[in-house]
Amino acid sequence: MTEVFETIASLRLRLETAGTVAFVPTMGALHDGHLALVRRAEGLADTVVVSIFVNPLQFGAGEDLERYPRDLDADLAVLPDEVIVFAPPVDELYPDGESETLISSGTVGSTFEGASRPGHFDGMLTVVAKLLNIVRPDVVVFGQKDAQQVFLVKRMVRDLNIPVVVDVVETVRNADGLALSSRNRFLGDDERVAALALSRALAAAAASSASRHEALLASHEVLNDESTVGVDYIELVDPATFEPVGDRYSGPVTAIVAARVGTTRLIDNRQFDLA
Amino acid sequence: MTEVFETIASLRLRLETAGTVAFVPTMGALHDGHLALVRRAEGLADTVVVSIFVNPLQFGAGEDLERYPRDLDADLAVLPDEVIVFAPPVDELYPDGESETLISSGTVGSTFEGASRPGHFDGMLTVVAKLLNIVRPDVVVFGQKDAQQVFLVKRMVRDLNIPVVVDVVETVRNADGLALSSRNRFLGDDERVAALALSRALAAAAASSASRHEALLASHEVLNDESTVGVDYIELVDPATFEPVGDRYSGPVTAIVAARVGTTRLIDNRQFDLA
Numbered sequence: 001m002t003e004v005f006e007t008i009a010s011l012r013l014r015l016e017t018a019g020t021v022a023f024v025p026t027m028g029a030l031h032d033g034h035l036a037l038v039r040r041a042e043g044l045a046d047t048v049v050v051s052i053f054v055n056p057l058q059f060g061a062g063e064d065l066e067r068y069p070r071d072l073d074a075d076l077a078v079l080p081d082e083v084i085v086f087a088p089p090v091d092e093l094y095p096d097g098e099s100e101t102l103i104s105s106g107t108v109g110s111t112f113e114g115a116s117r118p119g120h121f122d123g124m125l126t127v128v129a130k131l132l133n134i135v136r137p138d139v140v141v142f143g144q145k146d147a148q149q150v151f152l153v154k155r156m157v158r159d160l161n162i163p164v165v166v167d168v169v170e171t172v173r174n175a176d177g178l179a180l181s182s183r184n185r186f187l188g189d190d191e192r193v194a195a196l197a198l199s200r201a202l203a204a205a206a207a208s209s210a211s212r213h214e215a216l217l218a219s220h221e222v223l224n225d226e227s228t229v230g231v232d233y234i235e236l237v238d239p240a241t242f243e244p245v246g247d248r249y250s251g252p253v254t255a256i257v258a259a260r261v262g263t264t265r266l267i268d269n270r271q272f273d274l275a
Numbered sequence: 276m277t278e279v280f281e282t283i284a285s286l287r288l289r290l291e292t293a294g295t296v297a298f299v300p301t302m303g304a305l306h307d308g309h310l311a312l313v314r315r316a317e318g319l320a321d322t323v324v325v326s327i328f329v330n331p332l333q334f335g336a337g338e339d340l341e342r343y344p345r346d347l348d349a350d351l352a353v354l355p356d357e358v359i360v361f362a363p364p365v366d367e368l369y370p371d372g373e374s375e376t377l378i379s380s381g382t383v384g385s386t387f388e389g390a391s392r393p394g395h396f397d398g399m400l401t402v403v404a405k406l407l408n409i410v411r412p413d414v415v416v417f418g419q420k421d422a423q424q425v426f427l428v429k430r431m432v433r434d435l436n437i438p439v440v441v442d443v444v445e446t447v448r449n450a451d452g453l454a455l456s457s458r459n460r461f462l463g464d465d466e467r468v469a470a471l472a473l474s475r476a477l478a479a480a481a482a483s484s485a486s487r488h489e490a491l492l493a494s495h496e497v498l499n500d501e502s503t504v505g506v507d508y509i510e511l512v513d514p515a516t517f518e519p520v521g522d523r524y525s526g527p528v529t530a531i532v533a534a535r536v537g538t539t540r541l542i543d544n545r546q547f548d549l550a
Contacts, residue, residue, distance in 0.1 A: 008436065093436075100383065101400070101427075101434035106375035125376070126435070133436040152376075159376035160401070161283065161368075161408040 002076050004085045008134050011049075011086050015135065018084070019046030022167075023137035025128060028052040028087075029069040029182035030078050033172040037141045038083060040169050044139050050079060051086040051131055057099060057123030069182055086135070093130060102126050103160075105152050108242045112256060113148050113267065116232055124149060125156050132162055139165040143172075145179055147254050147269040151242045171268070173199065179268045186264040190228070195261045197226040201234060202270035205255045209274050212236050212247050215255065223259070232258040232265070239271065250274045277351050279360045283409050286324075286361050290410065293359070294321030297442075298412035300403060303327040303362075304344040304457035305353050308447040312416045313358060315444050319414050325354060326361040326406055332374060332398030344457055361410065368405060377401050378435075380427050383517045387531060388423050388542065391507055399424060400431050407437055414440040418447075420454055422529050422544040426517045446543070448474065454543045461539040465503070470536045472501035476509060477545035480530045484549050487511050487522050490530065498534070507533035507540070514546065525549045 005011040015021060022041035026034050030052075041048040052075055059065035072087055079085065091097075103125035105114065114121045132140065142150050154166050172180045177199035178192075187195055201219035208218035215236060223231050236253040238245050245253055256269045280286040290296060297316035301309050305327075316323040327350055334340035347362055354360065366372075378400035380389065389396045407415065417425050429441050447455045452474035453467070462470055476494035483493035490511060498506050511528040513520050520528055531544045 012438075096434075099434045100381035101431045102379040102381065103435075104377040104379045104397070106377065108375070122379070130434075130436045133438060136438070156376045159371075159374045159405075160378075161405045163287075163408060163411070 002079055002081055002083055002085055004072075004076065004087055006088055007092055008088070011084075011134065014084065015047070015049070018049075021045050021047050021049055021135060021137040021139075023131070023135045023140045024048065024050045025131050025140065025142075026050060026052055027054045027068065027182070028072065028075045029185075030075045031180045031182060033143055033145060033180035035078065036172050037143055037169050038080065040167065041139070041141045042080070044141070044167065045137070047084060048080075048082070049084045049086060049135050049137065051088075051135070053086075053088060053093065053127070053131075055093075055123060055127040056090060057094070057126055058120050059123070060117050060119055063117065064183075069185065086131075093127065099126055103129050103156060105156075108148070108155075109152060111242070112233055112235070113258065116258065116265075121149070121152055125152060128153055129156065129160070129162070132164055137164055139167050141167045141169060144168050144269070144271075145171040145181070146267070147256055148242060151239075177203070179266075181266060183264050183266065187261060191262045191264065194226050194228045195266055197223055197229050198257050198259055198266055198268040199270075201257055202255050202268060205234075205236070206270055206272040209272055211274060212245055212249060212253075215274065219255070219257070223257075228261065230260040232260065234258075236274070245274065277354055277356055277358055277360055279347075279351065279362055281363055282367055283363070286359075286409065289359065290322070290324070293324075296320050296322050296324055296410060296412040296414075298406070298410045298415045299323065299325045300406050300415065300417075301325060301327055302329045302343065302457070303347065303350045304460075305350045306447075306455045306457060308418055308420060308455035310353065311447050312418055312444050313355065315442065316414070316416045317355070319416070319442065320412070322359060323355075323357070324359045324361060324410050324412065326410070328361075328363060328368065328402070328406075330368075330398060330402040331365060332369070332401055333395050334398070335392050335394055338392065339458075342461075344460065361406075368402065374401055378404050378431060380431075383423070383430075384427060386517070387508055387510070388533065391533065391540075396423070396427055400427060403428055404431065404435070404437070407439055412439055414442050416442045416444060419443050419544070419546075420446040420456070421542070422531055423517060426514075452478070454541075456541060458539050458541060462536060466537045466539065469501050469503045470541055472498055472504050473532050473534055473541060473543040474545075476532055477530050477543060480509075480511070481545055481547040484547055486549060487520050487524060487528075490549065494530070494532070498532075503536065505535040507535065509533075511549070520549065
């Protein structure tokens, strides 16, 4: 039986005898992508802690906070028995109904996902900082799927001297290339097919890696063919700064894309080198 | 001989065998007020760590960052031998020359000291969070002299679930009432006398505690008599929110004052009850 803790005090008490700890923060709605993080975590420490918490602070007005899937029993059913789960109610993490103190994600925090979702990354970093202070893990595991999140968490850990190692696991995909996401369940059959344009566009960019210009041209061609996909952004960023690279840049890039398929917003990314 | 550490790695290594830790963050220029914090810390844990770091992030453009007194040898001379000192160079805490990730101090962070010193409290909270992550103390000791700082640090610790106890020590004063401050050394003889108006104004407020209105009237009378003192603000705030109380409020208040005496900016505060 998986141990489930709902309070900070009870979790901290339990972790006093847990040895080294690897931590996987999630918003639940667990899929194979999350389970890949858990498996990685199991190889890294004596104890694995998985948090399941849909963080209201990182959802904006009009976003899908209410609609976001929540099913703790289903999540527990797919987790290994020996994992410790932290599933606090909202008022355990936000007893004052909000947090006046926030972690500010800086300029990168207001680009791309941050431009489409104002306040999202400040809310995300704030809850990650809280969870790291509660769990005090030796290592925390994130998925590369949320590339900008990974960049900002790593930078926060460095900037604030948080004593934790950040470990990143490759994006898990369906056989047809679609990146796993808790939001995929909202896709209708036709949308599910249309959504493949995201990973195809990233593959096209990687295959046309002579320059930023060529790569973006190739990916736009793929996306323009799919009339039901509304592109929010597609860009090549420098992994060291998360800023767009110039047209004469060569070296490692992360190609990032966000698009709306029907009413569902999806993101994906792919790392490669520009020649 | 006091042990002095300049790097995060060497300090962390030393603290692995330090038992419980009480931490006193300072900007150096140590006076009896700081030493009262150190004495308190000595009663609270096995090991006392004092940081000496003039944090550039909490100084604004045109403020006294360059002028702020720095004399490590003098500071070490007044500290007890058994204290562990952390005195990092600036680039040890800010290797990138700045911090993109910041702790945002919210609305209270832009009032009073925050209104006069934009960004001050975000910079202060950020370095305190960094130092707490580096030292990982059981208890951290602050002086009540910086009342708004104490309020914001306590709130950050609660909001971010930082696992530390915040202990607050009463303001240490000269016999004539002047609150000890590293900036007092900048006062000329006449300014030193004029500066007494701050503590006298707070005493007058406490003695006229029938209402906010009466208390502020009494304190303004004292300050208006001292022509060389330029008042920045004087207000009564609710200790639970750090917001100004209303004219019909009764209960505990913190009277806070900031004023310029010559070119030196001083602050002080006093806690009492409104009837």
